[in-house]
Amino acid sequence: MIKDTKIKVLEANLYLPKHDLVKFTWGNVSERDLDTGYVVIKPSGVSYDNMKADDMVVLDLNGKIIEGSLNPSSDTKTHLEVYKAFPEVNGICHVHSTHATAYAQAGKPIRALGTTHADYFYGDVSCLRVLTKEEIDEDYERHTGLVIVDHFKGSKILENPAILLEGHGVFTFGKDAKDSVFHASVLEEVAKMNVLTETINPEVKQMPSYLKDKHYLRKHGKDAYYGQGKKK
Numbered sequence: 582m583i584k585d586t587k588i589k590v591l592e593a594n595l596y597l598p599k600h601d602l603v604k605f606t607w608g609n610v611s612e613r614d615l616d617t618g619y620v621v622i623k624p625s626g627v628s629y630d631n632m633k634a635d636d637m638v639v640l641d642l643n644g645k646i647i648e649g650s651l652n653p654s655s656d657t658k659t660h661l662e663v664y665k666a667f668p669e670v671n672g673i674c675h676v677h678s679t680h681a682t683a684y685a686q687a688g689k690p691i692r693a694l695g696t697t698h699a700d701y702f703y704g705d706v707s708c709l710r711v712l713t714k715e716e717i718d719e720d721y722e723r724h725t726g727l728v729i730v731d732h733f734k735g736s737k738i739l740e741n742p743a744i745l746l747e748g749h750g751v752f753t754f755g756k757d758a759k760d761s762v763f764h765a766s767v768l769e770e771v772a773k774m775n776v777l778t779e780t781i782n783p784e785v786k787q788m789p790s791y792l793k794d795k796h797y798l799r800k801h802g803k804d805a806y807y808g809q810g811k812k813k
């Protein structure tokens with residue numbers, strides 16, 4: 582029900598300041614409501630301290646507001662383009678978390694250097710190009726979404742559910758809003774590790790692919806055995 586989804590989206594947004602992923606109002610989380618197909622997103626520029634479930638804005642995939650009296654997040658069109666292109670994505674998070682955004686500002690990927698990364702992201706997290714002036718003038722947020730969609734086209738987006746946008750910040754994806762925030766939190770931690778690792782050893786190489794495969798697949802592969810699911 583939309584009412585429950587609004588609560589989930591509020592809670593997911595409140596994780597951002599709680600986990601040091603945002604300052605002020607710099608971030609947003611949304612979720613696709615599975616009953617209606619509508620997208621629920623936080624309002625733009627409202628302090629996390631005062632945000633309520635009823636402040637969440639409900640839109641259809643064309644951006645028409647279905648419920649809500651506040652303006653939706655300024656990044657709404659980016660979220661909508663991703664939802665339209667990838668039915669498996671039901672949660673999206675956008676942050677400017679310090680270490681991951683430092684990679685975005687440097688125009689560098691977050692490379693797969695260790696098992697912490699490989700447990701959640703299958704390969705490097707890419708950094709996508711800056712938009713052209715024409716794209717920004719025409720429709721900044723929609724074109725941001727289209728650049729993301731173009732990058733993941735034909736791939737399984739939830740196998741590597743994060744992207745950097747050069748000169749901007751981070752988008753992460755998930756099976757719901759909370760999952761997308763979890764990925765943003767893991768990415769920030771991995772980015773912090775990479776800053777240190779690349780400082781200690783600027784020549785550091787990517788991890789071997791067999792180690793990357795082992796870690797990713799033992800958690801997410803068809804025979805996954807990590808945790809309390811299936812026995813090895």
Ligand SMILES: O=C(CO)[C@@H](O)[C@@H](O)COP(=O)(O)O
Pocket residue numbers: 606607608609624625626627653654655656675750
């Ligand atoms: O990227 C930016 C600003 O550069 C925005 O995502 C961020 O400030 C959050 O905006 P909203 O409050 O979601 O409109």
